[in-house]
Every structure is written in C-alpha cells, then in structure tokens.
Amino acid sequence: MQESIMMALIGGLIIGVATSLLLALNGRVTGVSNILNGLLDRTPYESEWRWFFVFGMFFAGLVLNQFRPELFEVDIPRSSVMILIAGLLVGFGTMMGSGCTSGHGICGVARLSPRSIVATICFMIAGMLMANFLRWIVGL
Template structure:
C-alpha cells in the first residue's frame, strides 16, 4: 500500500462528482464518458454538439494538467503496443455493449442506485481483478 493516496484520490473523486452534477443540473445529461463519445459515432440531430464540447473540455483539462503537473500522465505499466491496442478495442466495444463504463455505471449509475449499474460495476471490477491476477501471476506483470 506504499502508493496509497487517499486524500488526492478522494478530492479528485469530489471534482468528478461535481462535474457529473453540473452536467445533470444544467443540461440534464449523464456524465458517462463512453456514452458521450459513442453517441458521436451515430450522430442524432441536436444531440451532438454538447458531446463535442464535453470531449473538448476533457482535452482542455488534460492540456492544463500537462502544463501544471505532467507526472499525472505517468504510464509506468509494462505493456506492449499491441496490448494497449487490444485493451482499447475491448474497452470501447465492451463499454458500448454494456451501456456504460467506470463513469456512467461506476459513478453516475451507482449514485442513483441503478441495479444495472451496480451489476455492471461489480462485473467489470471482477473482470479487471481476474485479468490483473492472471497477468501478474502467469506473465510476471508484463505483457
């Protein structure tokens, strides 16, 4: 537990919760990132531009972080390029098939006690834990 950062992580979570609340209060939308991005791939009239602006906000925030504290983008994970490609494919396809990701199910869905989101979060956490266990036990933590 030498890397435990409860304070910063909790505070970061608070900002994420505030962002989701701002989006709901002002626009009536759920801050599920895979849903916001995925919705752009089959655009519906009058339901597209806000998605572009949200993604632009994420990128702007990322640009600010890069200037202020570039260490938050430390990768420090031993994975080949192919593994990152495969991971991306699975995350993108899985999030759309399962109607949400860590933000949509894990934060927004659990906050409103959605049974689907509770189940999805339980499943993707378990799948992640099993995957990391396999990688660390049988592949020495590197792929």
C-alpha cells in the same frame, strides 16, 4: 494529509460536481463511452454538447500538464499492441454492458440504479480476474 490523499479527494470532488452539473443542467448521465459514441450524431445540439465535453477533458489535461507535468509520466511495461488490444476489449465491454465505468460506476451507483450496481460489480470482478490472470498465468 498526504498529497496523494488530497489529490484523490480533490479529483473525486471535481468528478462529483461535474457529473452532477451535467445531470442537473443537461439531463444527461456522464457516461464517457456513450458521449464519445454520440459525437457524430446529426441531431441538433446532441453532438455539440458532447464535443464541448470531450474538449473540456482534453483542455483540463493540457492545463494540468502545464502545472504538474510529472503526473503525466507513465511507465507501462506493455507493448503498444497489448495496449491496443486492451483498449479494443474495453470498447467491446462498454457495448456489451450498455455503458462504461463512468456511466454505471459513478452516475448509476450514485442514483442507486440496480442495473448499474450489478454492472459495476461485474466490471470490477472481471477486471481483477483478467489482470491477475494476465500477470500470473500469462506473465504479462
């Protein structure tokens, strides 16, 4: 198999196992936007597991960067302002959709949640339309 196919397979397996473990052991869906949103929750234990989750994501990235730094080389032909605007729009979209692609697209679809299936379809269509609009019409 090609290396990229194997990397995608391994990544998918890790995401599947991690989301399943969080649901089975903690009763929580792995929706990253909601996890980040609750970092400053003052309810006992609510923010603690979230901080460990976020730390784990960053720590895993740091470890992978030590072994495969070429995976982190990114050449995005966009300005910092455009990237900032895109990030804000994604944040706004996660609030409108009551969750993000990880919560709806990975966890919700796997649980056959009709709301998550519809949300994921809407995310994908909106993303494809906007990317093509910006590329072909606006020239970004």
